[in-house]
Amino acid sequence: MSNNEGKFTVRNLDLYYSDFHALKGINIDIADKEVLSLIGPSGCGKSTFIRVLNRMNDLIEGCTITGTVLLDGEDIYKAKDASELRSRVGMVFQKPNPFPMSIWENIAYGPKMAGLRDRKKLNELVESSLHKAAIWDEVKDRLKKSALSLSGGQQQRLCIARAIAMEPEVILMDEPTSALDPIATKKIEELVETLKNDYSIVIVTHSMNQAARISDKTAFFLLGEILEFGPTARIFQNPERKETSDYITGRFG
């Protein structure tokens, strides 16, 4: 039923916050090493959906989920503990949220918590993650300084490096550039371009341009449903649904 290269396979997913039906009958396949962008007006369920993919919704009291979410063919909601899943599926949040620790500590935190104690390996991991997140040159001289002393854009790339340090397979990004200025945004977008060679990326965005520029596939969410899903070029040039074209062209949302 699912395509073999699919990373995530989501079937008949319904999600309720107590009484509120937030996601309705979601079916989607997320391919490996591809950028999928989720677009749609505020409150349509995009963020809720990506938080399903690494079980961040577990933290919310009264949240119930039905349907199946498979990662490499395995149901991610079967395991009691979500730690293993979350180390495979990293996440970058809307607002940069580095820990109030040093830059080094921020990157090394995840691997340390997973049990890596070897100082040398940690150092290597920190360096390679910062390299991959294209921030190494800016911070290499001040790894012991507080991460909160970085600028907003740097903080966000640090958060991406933090996610990369866990060597995940998928990176989820929840509006990663909405709190950043255009130059920082551009850097993050370029970073996403290079990261997609190694990781699957799911990105929630409010910027049509960003979705068009960086993603391979796009899903359009409206009121908790996926109205349209397909290659980005087709969605933007030739949308099948009127709502999609209205949203893309800025007539609502």
Added chain:
Amino acid sequence: MKNTRLATDTFFRYLIRFVSLFSVLALAAMLLFVFVQGAEPFLTPTSDSIRLVAQNIPAITVNGTEYVNHSTFIPVDLDSTELRLEFVNRGQPLVIPVQINNEVEKVEDRLSFPAEYAGATTYPEAYTWMLKLPGTIVGLEQSVTILFPEPPYNFFSFLGGQAWRPTHLKLYGILTMIVATIISTFGAVLIGVPLALLAAVLIGEFMPRRLAAIVRSGIDLLAGIPSVVYGFFGLMIIVPLVQRMFDAPSGSSLISAIFILSVMVLPTIVAITITSLQAVPRSWREASLAVGASKMQTAWRVVFPAARSGILAGIILGVSRAIGETMAVILVAGNSPQFPTAFTDSVRTLTATIALEMGYAQGRHSQMLFSVGIVLFIMILILNTIVLRLKKHLTKGL
């Protein structure tokens, strides 16, 4: 409309100024009073004359001056060379000439009584002589107490002295009480703080929100219980328990004080720690969980360090409560001013001394209790300075 607003604004502006000026002045006056009282024993002698107290003697003539039904001190000039006491004892007129040898260096050797009264002296080392004569009825004996002015007390024998015998020996050494206060506070912190922090993390991070709210209101209630009630609990439960556990002659001891204090600091520290844990942004927890850390790791490695400044504030408040706690400690500590050699020894803290003795203390004794208060004040000041430094050091990365 505009004018009324102007009027109210002006009114409040002056009200605020007046009230703040008043409170600052009141505080300054209070501090000044305490410090003046507390400093006096170390600067001035207790009086500028020799003083006599006559008990059960209706009429006494001292050096030619007659005092009838005199109920306060009878002053005698410091330069006098003789005290000539004349009064009626058991119907017989009596004359007792007491020689004062001002040239003698040691104060205790300055008075010489007539041979038949030589055994009547008491406590000359405390500048006090007491002449006792049998009265007509047993128990109504007549006495004349002669008080020499005590010289200014040595500050170092105050801080470093090991004997606190204020009434008879006029010894005011508070080292034992300082030691007892430090040990009991430190012990309470050692037991109370880890317990409080564990409890706070459990309640703040792991309990379902509704249960946490209920427990939280219970803790706020505990923080408001009067300390005498804690003391009563300690007296009825902890003291007998300690006596049985350690097979001690009495359970009123240092360890009982430590136990009751560690219970008493819990609510404050727990409540403040929970509040500061809850103030840690949700995004940090999410970031930690998103890299695969468990809830436990998140709580101890991210949330707890991020809240450390607030937690430290809670600990300061707890420690201050432990140092300043009086009532509960009086009830369980036994109150003997001695060095504790074991945890089951009876001890007396600085605050307990003030509360126990202020009721009957007079003169220098009462002033010494103010000095004890100042010592306490300075101890808390030092402690807070250390903790503030520590806080600055700890929060440098934030």
